[in-house]
Amino acid sequence: MHLNEDAKYRTSTQFRYWNFTPDSLASLRRNTNRAAVERVKAAFDRRRKARIAADKAQNGGEVTVVSELQTKEVECLTLEEEQKLLGYYCAQCLKMGKDNFKYPANVYYMKRFYLFNSPMTYHPKDILKTALFVATKTENHHQDLDKYCGQIGGKKPTLRDDVLAPEFILTQALRFTFEVRHPFRAVLPGHSQSAVQLQQALLSLPQTSGGPEIIHEVHQMEKRITEAHSIASDRYLKNAALLTDAYFLYTPSQIWLAAHLLADEPLTLFYLDTKFTVAPGSNSSAPLKTRVISTIRSCATMISNGDTPSQPTLEERAELTRVDKKLYQCRNPDKIDLIGLNKAQKRDATMDGKLEEGLAKKRKIEREKQEKEADDFWGPPLPNTGAPG
Amino acid sequence: MSRAVQRPGGAAPKRTEITDDGGEFHSYFDSPELRNVHKTDKTSDICPVCKSSRYLNPQMKFLVNPECYHKMCESCVDRIFSSGPAPCPIAGCRRTLRKAKFRAQTFEDVFVEREVDIRRRVAKVFNRCEEDFETLLDYNDYLNDVEDITYNLIxxxxxxxxxxxxxxxxxxxxxxxxxxxxxxxxxxxxxxxxQAQVKEQSRLRREANMREEERERQERLEGQRNIINQLASRDGDAEQIVREGQIGLKRRHKTAIPDRRKPSASATKAEDGKLLYRGLKKKTEVEPERPFSPYAGLRIANEYSVVQDHYDAPWLSFAWQDERYLAGGFKIGDFYSRVFSEAFAGLSVFVDEEVAGRNLTGSFSATEGAVAAADQDVNMSDDIF
Incomplete structure (x- = not known):
């Protein structure tokens, strides 16, 4: 059995879980937004009812004051507002990665997370730090957690729990698939290979005007290739491509070729020509080639659309501020305190790091018993799960 | 199945040649005259060629040649066929016989002798066994064919x-x-x-049993001697002494019985095990081990690129010259192949077409809606899934 590059890509989790059609991507986000709005409204409703009940109890069964806050329907973010906010935070994430760790951060953990979750449920500010931390771990830039907290800075100092509390939520939402197939590395061989092939093509040209000129051309050609490569990788792949939805809609090889196309179109087309050489007589790969090129072109359009200056303009900033304020009003009250939720999830949830005395004693006895049993020849007895047999 | 009948002596020369004039041969055999000859010959001890009888020469041996199965004595064979092939001396039989083919007759009836020869010859060629066939039916069909051929030849x-x-x-x-x-x-x-092993085991067992019995007998004798000694030396009731002695003997005997039985019991068990094994299907021959392939023969065949040994890439030159990298097992070739495979992985995978039919919510019911319906907000392990 043979496994070619395409088949290899099809086995990846990126293809299986994280590739979408534009329509399905849009509908997914719509659904997520709608569900989040429902949840936020339900949560507010619940709180309001609870408060009214409490008031009733306090005032002896009579509702005296119905405040404005209690009657006002909460106003939630629209999908567009969510996307704007996310775009800003993704750019922030990218910038943080570059500034602090000298590598283009894996923004796609954020993007994947917010496919199934809304900023109204989990604020991007909370998720950002965790996503970046997980990315440093998965992309070979691991930092000690304390060091990481010190490094990412911010107005308020970042605490360990700030980073760790949402980690499992994020991991779950990523469906435990950490691989993001980047086009960065892939662009390297494209460079060297196209250089080799161009050299061969040029050297095989009929020599009419003497040797030195041709060698001169080869040097020029190399310069051009290197330039195209650096533009493609630095300007497009490490910025715009990460911030757009390109990873959801295209494969890494299409993305790097699109970036290369934006950097130097004739060169890229020549390179693609060498990849889809048709055997004389057969006409099989010609339609494939046109399809690939059209896909790459549409990807290039998407990347160039996302190729905006990294700093938002004044109007954009004002808009973002407005959205952020709105978000402050409509956050899901159940999910604001992530650290608290995380602690509550753990056994013997404690708020100040101390267990109740009786419970601590019980745990100690349990632990000692377990240690003693672990020394037995056959180890401790199996836990009784109530299963038959 | 009678095709595998074994020759008791096993000393007879094996017949490898295949007669090609079977038809004529058979008509000759079918002649009633020959039948009569052989039937009358059956009881006689007289060589039909030289007419010498066993009465005069008790060492006389009769031989036959599978060409025509005419019986003659050893000395006649020596005399007539020593100087090369010669025609059969029996009147009316003109077959050319060779000395090497003569052998002692196993069966008295020459027809049985011939049938056994033919069966042996066929079985030598059709020597498949049941394990070679997928089903018993196939094997039976095969046996049927073979038997048809054999029957026709006979x-x-x-x-x-x-x-x-x-x-x-x-x-x-x-x-x-x-x-x-x-x-x-x-x-x-x-x-x-x-078989030899089984025999050896049973011999050992028997010896052990015999030793055990011998020991017991010795003990019994000694016990009796003890009784007699006590009768001689002790004062008191003789009967009492005898009874005591006998009780002691019996006790000893009782303890001895399981000792004696035990090895034999386990041995029969082992023997039973052996017997059980005898009927089992034989192991199929183990195929020679193929070279190990971690992906069960899956081969990676790159379509878009051929990785070369070396690329003149300035950003890599540090790696294949730096001992710190090389000492750790870094192979530049691996890096090249990985990078090239990444560069073209999914080049002609058109996501929007291939992913189109995918059921998003079905495969991953983690949208917030599902969670909101579940209403288990605090339990975060149910949050997403």
Whole structure:
């Protein structure tokens, strides 16, 4: 059995879980937004009812004051507002990665997370730090957690729990698939290979005007290739491509070729020509080639659309501020305190790091018993799960 | 199945040649005259060629040649065929016989002798066994075919066609026939070895039993001697002394019984195990181990690129020259192949088409809606999934 590059890509989790059609991507986000709005409204409703009940109890069964806050329907973010906010935070994430760790951060953990979750449920500010931390771990830039907290800075100092509390939520939402197939590395061989092939093509040209000129051309050609490569990788792949939805809609090889196309179109087309050489007589790969090129072109359009200056303009900033304020009003009250939720999830949830005395004693006895049993020849007895047999 | 009948003596020369004039041969055998000759010969001890009788020469041995199965004495064979092939001396039989082919007659009836020869010859060629077949039905069909050929050859029906079939099969499957023969020989030797082992075990067991019995007998004798000694030396009731002694003897005997039985019991068990094994299917020959392939023969065939040994890439030159990288097992070739495979992975995968039919919510019911419906906000392990 043979496994070619395409088949290899099809086995990846990126293809299986994280590739979408534009329509399905849009509908997914719509659904997520709608569900989040429902949840936020339900949560507010619940709180309001609870408060009214409490008031009733306090005032002896009579509702005296119905405040404005209690009657006002909460106003939630629209999908567009969510996307704007996310775009800003993704750019922030990218910038943080570059500034602090000298590598283009894996923004796609954020993007994947917010496919199934809304900023109204989990604020991007909370998720950002965790996503970046997980990315440093998965992309070979691991930092000690304390060091990481010190490094990412911010107005308020970042605490360990700030980073760790949402980690499992994020991991779950990523469906435990950490691989993001980047086009960065892939662009390297494209460079060297196209250089080799161009050299061969040029050297095989009929020599009419003497040797030195041709060698001169080869040097020029190399310069051009290197330039195209650096533009493609630095300007497009490490910025715009990460911030757009390109990873959801295209494969890494299409993305790097699109970036290369934006950097130097004739060169890229020549390179693609060498990849889809048709055997004389057969006409099989010609339609494939046109399809690939059209896909790459549409990807290039998407990347160039996302190729905006990294700093938002004044109007954009004002808009973002407005959205952020709105978000402050409509956050899901159940999910604001992530650290608290995380602690509550753990056994013997404690708020100040101390267990109740009786419970601590019980745990100690349990632990000692377990240690003693672990020394037995056959180890401790199996836990009784109530299963038959 | 009678085709594997073994010659008791096993010393007779094996017949490898295939007679090609079976038809004529058979008509000759069918003649009533010959039948009569052989029937009358059955009881006689007189050589039909030289008329010498066993009465005068008790060492006389009769031989037959599978060409015509005419009986004659050893000295006649020596005399007539020592100087090369000669025609059969029996009147009316003009077959050319060779001395090497003469052998002692196993069966008194020459027809049985001939049938056994034919069966042996056929079985030598058709030597497949049951393990070679997928189902019992296939094997039975095969046996049926073989028996048809054998029967035809023995009874002279369509002899030429049958011979042709036999020879054609032998030609086509020479290698296989040899292999099967080797296998059978091996099986026979292992069987013999196993038999020897069983015999050795039972011998040891028997010896152990005998030793045990001997020991017991000695003990009993000693006990009796003790009783007698006590009777001689002790004062008191003789009967009492005898009873005590006998109780002691019995006790000793009782303890001895399980000792004696035990090894024999376990041995029969082992023997039973052996017997059980005998009927089992033989192990199929283990195929020679193939070279290990971690992906079960899956081969990675890059379509878009051929990775070369070296690329003149300035950003990599540090790696394949730096000992710190190389010492750790870094291979530049691996890096190249990985990078190239990444560069073209999914080049002609058109996501929007291939992913189109995917059921998003079905495969991943983690949208917030599902969670909101579940209303288990605090339990975060149910949050997403």
């Amino acid at each position: 009874n002279g029906i369509d002899v030429e066609a049958s011979e042709k079939k036999l020879q054609g099969y032998a030609e086509a499957n020479r290698q296989l026939i040899d292999d099967n023969e080797n296998r059978a020989r091996k099986a026979a030797t292992t069987y013999a070895a196993r």
